[in-house]
Amino acid sequence: MIKARVTVTLKNGVLDPQGKAIEGALSSLGFDGxxxxxxxxxxxxxxxxxxxxxxxxxxxDMCEKLLANTxxxxxxxxxx
Amino acid sequence: xxxxVVQLPGLNRDRDMIxxxxxxxxxxxxxxxxxxxxxxxxxxxxxxxxxxxxxxxLRCGAIAARMxxxxxxxxxxxxxxxVLGxxxxxxxxxxxxxxxxxxxxxxxxKFVCKEIRLEVTNAETDFTRAYEKGQILRCPVAHxxxxxxxxxxxxxxxEGNGQVVFxxxxxxxPNGSLNDIAGVINERGNVLGMMPHPENLIEAAxxxxxxxxxxxxxxxxxxx
Numbered sequence: 215m216i217k218a219r220v221t222v223t224l225k226n227g228v229l230d231p232q233g234k235a236i237e238g239a240l241s242s243l244g245f246d247g248x249x250x251x252x253x254x255x256x257x258x259x260x261x262x263x264x265x266x267x268x269x270x271x272x273x274x275d276m277c278e279k280l281l282a283n284t285x286x287x288x289x290x291x292x293x294x
Numbered sequence: 295x296x297x298x299v300v301q302l303p304g305l306n307r308d309r310d311m312i313x314x315x316x317x318x319x320x321x322x323x324x325x326x327x328x329x330x331x332x333x334x335x336x337x338x339x340x341x342x343x344x345x346x347x348x349x350x351x352l353r354c355g356a357i358a359a360r361m362x363x364x365x366x367x368x369x370x371x372x373x374x375x376x377v378l379g380x381x382x383x384x385x386x387x388x389x390x391x392x393x394x395x396x397x398x399x400x401x402x403x404k405f406v407c408k409e410i411r412l413e414v415t416n417a418e419t420d421f422t423r424a425y426e427k428g429q430i431l432r433c434p435v436a437h438x439x440x441x442x443x444x445x446x447x448x449x450x451x452x453e454g455n456g457q458v459v460f461x462x463x464x465x466x467x468p469n470g471s472l473n474d475i476a477g478v479i480n481e482r483g484n485v486l487g488m489m490p491h492p493e494n495l496i497e498a499a500x501x502x503x504x505x506x507x508x509x510x511x512x513x514x515x516x517x518x
Contacts, residue, residue, distance in 0.1 A: 227445070228443060231401050285444075
């Protein structure tokens with residue numbers, strides 16, 4: 215079995231209202247010096263295969279088809 | 295003119311949509327379930343109503359867009375059948391890649407449920423010919439993720455092609471949408487998505503009937 219982590223983040227230039235709100239909340243908690251905050255998503259997946267190349271190809275396909283909306287989001291794939 | 299309303303788990307505006315299509319078109323639409331792989335051959339208008347399909351999990355409309363029925367709807371759209379997506383229906387059409395852009399969380403981060411003013415920016419579509427260009431309609435909105443976004447190149451293209459069909463009239467943009475965009479049509483002109491709910495303003499009991507024209511246009515019953 216292969217464990218993988220997929221991270222999905224908003225593309226540069228896409229407004230992130232939730233990140234902005236978190237930025238404001240951090241500042242109101244007294245955390246000074248926090249620059250931009252961008253929010254994203256993390257998916258932890260277990261794949262029933264030992265073939266890393268195959269796993270990576272499949273994960274890429276999953277990202278393109280479902281996990282990320284590539285109009286607004288980027289993704290990265292990391293195998294454990 | 296025969297219409298169909300798509301039903302998916304979590305959609306909740308299907309009854310309002312069925313009522314609007316029945317009252318304005320004179321006959322009830324057929325209903326199509328998520329697992330169906332074919333749309334009846336004589337259907338001329340497919341409507342995806344609003345709601346919270348699949349709990350809005352992952353992204354609004356993301357899971358619905360990958361259900362079998364969407365392949366059937368795509369095939370019909372490619373054959374020229376009219377498709378209308380309202381609210382969650384708009385989000386689903388975007389996630390399915392049938393319209394350009396994306397809908398993000400409202401800039402206020404709050405769910406908005408109120409009446410806005412809607413400007414008809416293209417009255418030459420199959421969905422808007424009952425209106426005049428520049429006409430301002432009253433229309434309710436109710437959503438959490440209606441903040442339209444497209445990259446600069448896409449935005450310029452859809453603006454240039456007249457694909458922006460509805461805009462929030464000045465001062466009433468409820469969600470931070472780019473260029474006040476409230477409704478977008480595909481290049482071919484047979485797939486329209488919009489955040490506001492015209493089905494909820496079609497008769498006196500709703501307090502107005504500004505939404506009627508959209509259905510009268512799409513159902514081709516303008517004269518009636």
